[in-house]
Amino acid sequence: MIEHLDLSSVVAEQPDPLLFATVSGAHLYGFPSRDSDVDLRGVHLLPVEALIGLREAEETRSRMWVRDGVEMDLVTHDLRKFVRLMLRRNGYVLEQLLSPLVVHTSGLHAELAALAPDVVTTHHAHHYRGFACTQWRLFEKNDELKALLYTFRALLTGIHLMRSGEVVAHLPTLCxxxxxxxxxxxxxxxxxxxxxxxxxAGTDPERLRADVEALHRTLDEARDASALPDAVTGAYDALHDLVVRARLGQHVQG
Incomplete structure (x- = not known):
């Protein structure tokens, strides 16, 4: 699906250094289509002057374009914003950080990934429940497999995370x-x-609804029985130090 694309050139085109760039979306989830777009996600590092001056800093950059006949979707956050999202029980950014489909990496990427387990809490179950509910409503509206598979993927990722502490976004693996x-x-x-x-086509709406509702209950049970903590503790200081070191230019290159 994406093997023929020169994704490394996308990294070189960015105005500020990227600490990492990975593939997310359907390719990461294990159900890309022949005509799927490529979702690239990552972290850029703004210079100090971009954050202390009068101009609004580009903490999030988003771009969509077509390359070699494939629609590309690139979203990157500045390191500080990305770390704050990590600390807000956001499973989506953890999936991006830990994606095995790596386009670009660095030493800081490895450090962030090593700290990821320390920010996972039982409250991440709420993230996956909310995402699943949003996708289920979309499925009820458009009857598309994409939204249905996103629903199941979110619920199964949440269940597995609560039981193991491991972020797995690949639906065939979760099955x-x-x-x-x-x-x-x-x-x-x-x-x-x-x-x-x-x-x-060919799906039984009542069976689908029953199975989705059963997985919601399973997610609740997995959260209640989880050994994960209720709050982030030691990771905050380590992430703070990482952001400061990166901004001062002590550890940018991989």
Missing amino acids: GTVGEAPAYLGELIAAKAEAEHAPA
Whole structure:
């Protein structure tokens, strides 16, 4: 799907250094379609003068364009904003940070990834429940496989995270590790590969609803039984020090 694209050139085009860039979205989740766009996510490092002057700093940059016939979607956050998102129980940024589909990396990327387990709490269950609810409502509106698979992916990621403390976003992997995953998900993944906006043809709406509701209950149970902490403790100081070191230029290059 993405092998023919020169994604490294995207890194070189950015106005400020990227500490990392990874592939997210359907490619990370394990159900890309032939016509899926490529979602690139990462962290840029603004110079000190961009943060202390009068102009508004570009803490988030977003760009969409077409390259070699493929739609590209790039979103990066400045390091400080990204770390703040990490501390706000945001599972999405952890998935970006820990994505195995790495376009660009650095020493700071490795440091951030090493600290990721220390920011995971039981409250991340709320993130995945909320994302699943949003996608389910979208599925009820458009009847597309994409939204349905996003719903199941979010719930299974949350369940696995509560049980293991490990962020896994790849749906085929989750189907093999979370015992409650519906057996028909493999067929839905295969159908989604044919087209990005494929309809959920042949699915039983009542069965889908029952299975989604059951996974919500499983997520609640996994959260209640989880060994994860209720709040972030030691990671805050380590992340603060990392941001300061990076901004002062002590450890930017990999």
